[in-house]
Amino acid sequence: MQFKDIIGQESTKRHLIQTVEENRVSHAQLFLSCDGSGALLLAIAYAQYINCLNRTPTDSCGVCSSCRKYERYIHPDLHFSYPFFASKDVKTAIDVLDEWRSMLLQDPYTDLDIWRSKLNAENKQANINIAECHDIIKKLSYKAFEAETKVLIMWLPEFLDKEGNALLKIIEEPPQNTLFLLVASNQEQILSTLLSRTQIVKIPKLTDHCIESYLVDQHGVDADQAAAYSFLADGNLIEAKALLAHATNDNADKFAEWLRMGYGNRVLDMIAFTEQLAGWGRENQKNFLKYGISFLRECSLILSGAADLVKLPARTLDTAKKLSAHVLDLPMAEAIINELEKAHYHIERNANPKILFLDVSLQLVKTIKFKSFPKGTQYI
Template identity: 45%
Template sequence: MRFQDIVGQTNTIGTLQYMVDANRLPHALLLLGPAGIGKRTLALALIQYLLCTNRSDGDSCGQCPSCLKTSKLIHPDVHFSFPVVGAGMTSDKFMPQWRQAIHENPYMDSNQWLQLIGAENKQGNINKDECQNIIRKLSLKTFEAPVKTLILWLPEYLGNEGNRLLKLIEEPPPQTHFILIAENSELILNTILSRCQLVKIPLLKDQDVVDGLSRWELGTNDKAWGIAHLANGNFNEAITIAGNKVSNDAGLLLDWLRKCYKGYGPDLVKWSESFATLGRENQKHFLLYGLHFMREFLIMLATGSSNARLQAEELSSAQNLAKVLNIDQVEQIVRLFNDCYQYVERNANPKILFLDASIQLHKTMKRWDV
């Protein structure tokens, strides 16, 4: 991955180039921002630039042995750590799938990755064995490059196991760099955050998304602008929309809301039991979509504008919902979705959780006291 291959993020690229050129790359760097905006591509391009033996014009050459190995994710001094599923499983055991996934879509999100490796009803994590593996690998001498690096994608999945890495992050071996890629700093141990230099990555501009879709040959200019508007700065979402890989989350949410509004008990029980079979990662992804929908719906209610970042069917449904929901009700639903997300993460029984949520939704939509 070269800097020139990245969609947008010009200012951040300049910051990373300066860090390397001025020999000021910190031993622990945290790239923080929403999903789908290119944090992982920035990390990959940064490492390739750092290890390149023939840099020019602020970018790696892409042709030296180091660049060729780094671009294929096989450089012996570049290590990766990411969420996996299964007791005692480590990132090393999923490297073939990781390389293929990054090659096909370097902007993929955590749910896409975990479903790819068969998460189903399991939650992803970065466990004790993975932390011990990181410590072991970074204690070794470099094989080829003058430095060794670790790209740790989503340290949020470390939980308290992150304590095992504190000393290593604070006092790493000479010429060792950590690149952490995160989306939610609130889920990361403060002791890890305090040991990292933070670089916040912004959402992509619509123009950047349009240019990226053109480069990826995923649509005409007019179509690309429509996709960019819906994607809201998330290039992974733009790729999904352009490829017509329509998520079922929209239909599932609207079906749920309709059933909750009617409040027919057997239907709510049947829906909750069916939804419980989807697996926790899919349930979390659905709730995140629900929060996105409600956020755009709330903007539509507050401003009276129909220019929400929703697809045509979603926008039509939002306009119908506006007849029965007010701003206070939407805020209650948002709090409910947030609570459900946290309970799913804590392994709550999904049948009970979502049946209870369905009843609360019914009361909210009918304006009963909840």
């Protein structure tokens, strides 16, 4: 994995390269970021850059023996640790290493849901257990096989329970030329004793422009649609890809029409729309609800006088302004968002979509509180 293969994050790339050039690589670092930002990729590219035999001022060479092994995640001095589902056949992370490598080779932008889908999870909870901690200590106690620096990349250290304290000594006093790179998304769930022994590198979400450019250049999505996906993904490239994979409906137009039905107290139209929604499939239904939640949150910014912070695509911004000016107030927007969030929760748990969306539609009518305007007037 080279830095040039990672979308965006240019300032973080420069920072990481600079630490190597100035010989101030901290032996234990925590890459902290939200899902879909590329934090795991940055950790791998950083390790590859450190061990590259012919690195340049901007990236690893990509062709030396070390880089070629890093590209396939098979370098003998590159070790991974990650949550897994323990069983009689799976004791430590190395028992599912082939699945891990296969997933990264297929698409290194991953999250726990994607990883879970590659394994036999049954009803178990993912974690990094004490056996894995002991295996890490054992592996890192050996001398480096061929690289100058041994690297352990631990993905989601939040899944270390108190057994993770077994790693404190080796992290605080590591063997010579050993680098720990932890990649996390929730700082509050990490053991405080572990957190205090690492240098935190905060990685921002991807910008809307990065995601839009990726969708346009790599998937041929038109600019308006890419802007809509980027808005809904909110810096998460994994989410943007999921939206693209399930994109069969224009959520912006459909949601605006749904609001018009509620505003106009058009119950019969809502019943017909409910029938249509029920046939979309669960992922499209979830995306529709997520779009509505995001859209109304942007409307709330307008209502709060923070219109400069709104990042709606241009073609839906006018609708949001009209809606905020003539129909919504903050309590109303909050009430509708709550209904949509509850609907999203129930859709994930396989609720009957016809009953669910009909109930939400009726709640929408009740919340908006139909107002009578001159015939022909349409504000949203």
